[in-house]
Amino acid sequence: MPLRLVAPEWSLLVPPLIVLGTIVLLLAIDAVSERAARQTALPLALVGQLLALASLATIDWGEGATTFGVSYRADWFALVVSLIALVAGILSVLVSAGYTESGLEPGVGLAEYLALLLFSVLGTMVVGAAGDFIVLLLGLEMSAVAVYALTAFARRRLTSVEGALKYFLLGAFASAILIYGMAWVYGLTGSIVLSDIAHTLRTVVTPGQPLDPALLLALLLLAVGLGFKIAAVPFHMWTPDAYQGAPTPVSAYMSVVPKVAGFAAVARVLVQGLQPLSEQWAGLLGILALITMVYGNVVAIAQRDLKRMLGYSAIGHTGYMLAGLAAFTTGLAGDRSVGSVLFYLFAYAFMNIGAFGVIAWLQERGLGTTLDDVAGLAGRAPLAALTMAIFMLSLMGMPPLLGFYAKYYVILALIEAGQLWLAVAIVVMSAVSAFFYLRVVTQMYFQEPGGTWRPVRTPLLGLGLAVMAVATLALGLVSGPILELAQRWPAALT
Amino acid sequence: MERLPILSLITYSPLVGAVVLFLWGNASTRAVRWIALIASGVSFALSVAMLLAFDPSQAGMQFTETFEWLPELGIAYRLGVDGISAPLVGLTTLLTLIAVIASWDPIRHRVREYYITLLLLATGMLGVFVSLDLFLFYVFWEIVLIPMALIIGVWGSANRVYAAVKFFLYTLAGSLLMLVGIVALYQEYFQQTGIRTLDVLELAQGNYSPTFQFWTFLAFFLAFAIKVPMWPFHTWLPDAHVEAPTAGSVILAGVLLKMGGYGFLRFNLPLFPEATQRWAPAVVVLSVIAILYGALMALVQRDFKKLVAYSSVSHMGFVTLGIFALNQQGLSGAMVVMLSHGFVTSALFLLVGVLYERAHTRELAAFGGLARNMPIFAAFFGFFALASLGLPGLSGFVGEFLALLGGFQSYRWAGVLGTAVVILAAWYMLRVYQRVALVRAPGEPPDPDDPELRMAITQGVPPVAGGGDADQHTPDPRTFPDVTWREALTLAPLALLTLWVGVYPLPVLDVIELSLRAILAAVTGERM
16 A cells, blocks of 8 residues: 555544643643633633533534544544533533642642543543554543643642552553453454454354354453453552542543543444454453443442542442443344443533532532431531532432433333343332431431531532532433434444 | 313412522511412312312223323323222321311421421322323322321421331332333333333233233232231331321321322232232232231220221221122222221321320320310210221211122122121221320329219229329329310311211212223123
8 A cells, every 4th residue: 555645534533622722821821821721711611511512513523524544433423422521521620729729739730630630531532533553542641641740749648649650650551451351362363453243253153153263362351451440340559549539520421521532432342342252242241241340339438538438439330331342243223232322421521510519519528428417418508518418319210310311211122122131230220329418418417517618609609509409300301412422332343 | 282280280389489488588487388278279179170170980091181191112101090089088187187177287397398298298109099191100109108208207397207118118128129010011012012011001001911910910019018007017007007107107008008009000900910810819818818907907006096006907908808709889888988087097197196296195095085175075086086097977887888798799708898897997996096085184183973982882893993004194084185176177077077978978989880890891801
């Protein structure tokens, strides 16, 4: 093949470029004047992401155009992932408002914080649009490395550094395993392009036959590597420490966006690249899903620290989403598997960032992060308690909140794929999860308040929480268009 | 067709009230109560209008409303009522209004939050009865849980948090399995017909395999059996009732339990006719156990409210017995018992509330001789006690008679056992009436003219001690004032309805008959 230099199709890259531009601008202002950065960084990060969100509308995603060869794909899947990443990014910036105003140490800038956050959003968008292993890995690492740094942002607090170190070491380890798996796939198929891999494998693999051991090894390596990224049990060890140790707004962020990146990578690698092996990996994901949801939800019961509890509950939700992916069935018309997971991630962004946001709101007011700290909140701050109750009930899956619709679609996908046992498992685990989510509500509404209370004003954080609470409350009722968008994934991945 | 969406108006007018209360942060307590009263009053007035306009000569759904919602998933906003749901809607709005009035004085802290919760609860309950889409139904079904748990947990008595959490987890566990059943049903119907829908009426046309019916019946059954509650799923009920505030108990007994019975009639029977026939004997056994067990437990209670709660278990046993007898009399009886239980047991809970307001205890031993200083209370209490034990001429008799008749036709032994229990009901109800209204109050000196005392003096028989082991700190029942006009206002309509249904049940039976016959035809496979 003769070497040809072709200019990339810039118009497809507008949204990530806007995010990148915002990052550069943030750092440039910070370099010139730290004071100016303090004042402009927050609005700039918000506006930049909103612009990027708006620019999504300028691209015709239905075409499935590619650029940089086929390395970067602008298809429906990329659109939905970018959408979720940007929405979650905006919400995270709002949640960070209180923290960055009061909690930063001198010398560690607000602009740096937001730049790192945006880098991670950018990485996630890139994963969603990845057409080959290299771009996928680039995006995944961009998303992860920024979050390692963010986890350690409270650098004088031991737990923050400890969480970051654990997260980093295990994350790097996982990346190595993932790359090793990719190398095996490359060696076996001669390609790193996802669509080519699928094409080659289709000619090699016959359904119903046992797999070539080398291919099986490659699949396992990929599954382990990706399992770390999405914190599936038994690769979840870093999650609770990282969630608890990180500054709360960072916990809010990393409970969602890196997970979006992780699931986007799983979908790209397994559903698109290794689709001919779906028989094998769907079964594997089903088992992982079951272990993950059981472990996360059961261990969460024993937690008294809210951030840690949300860390384990995040593992539980990973299990539900994995179950959605496990519903993938080759050749099933109207397969909802990936669509249900995308919708779940979308819903999860609102309710989980919201839940952490309320904790951040409480911390601004001098309270800790344990169950005792939320006692009697309903008497003290009825709106905050109501907001938290909405998030808890939504995470539990109570109708008519957003979380219920998310769970409903996953269950629907599973039953349509004939995987009744996973659907029942989700339902049983939802009942188990009621224990610990409800305990927060019980504490807030039925107990007497304790601890000190320092009234402060945090308008931006309040606004963010209000937006998320209203979205959690009402978005489910009008979830049709979002679902329809998420449901277009087969055009991109198959 | 341009028509007033009356069912939506009925369902959402409490919600509107709740939103107004939520937004009006500094409303005075007085204003809060009046807004709640107006919202529930509007809902009630509309439902009366709906009942008057209801055409009993039609078996199908009336006042239907349909909007597309999530068409890709076959989910639509479908409302409608038939002869089964229309009376229950009326019962719900009436009891909500009564609950608002009954909470007027007793609820003194967090009044605004209380009425918001109560109105949300009303919307949820009404939604359950008017939904014709399984998804919508499930949404409303679950919505009911949260405000009810809050009412118990925030405004209840000493052990309220335990009771609230127990109530929540029990009912949640049941309903989650129903969700799987709903989705499975949806998928099965899709595979058979290629149509994605959650329309109850359309799904009932499907022809499902016996194995499939067996399991999905069970998934739905559990949710409803816990709500009813049937023995052995009833253990949440006494706790919830005892701890709930009076209005909470009224709603719980009057409406929430009916959601279970309604669920059987609306979903289990028409959707899974074969499984219904297969499961029916087992359900009848459980029903008879519930009737017996509830009555026996009621006999030994010292707590007034717990006694009424266990009598509820017994009465609801008649409902399930009537339903699963699978004949016209049984079904009609079940419906009438549901309505009658809504009037009578709610009234009994109101009466317990009246006493609790004065004595701050529900120990039976703390009361006595109330007929003297609370004659109106005693009259109401006597009336509803008689209605509860099934005195002919009052509503309880009509329902239980029909339900037993139905039970007798299908399962002779069940009818016989159930009838025997009516004697137990008379025993515990009359005993509690005697205890509260007639015998001497604790601490009261014996009456010198008392023939019993005279006998004791002349023959050496010890007189029956007044009261017994009551707490010394409870106030003297002889000082209790009679019911206030507001309390009387909550009791009087229930008494009138009890009497009306008891003496002249024909209009009610007319309304429910055709719809029940349609359900029966679906189960037994006969064409109408």
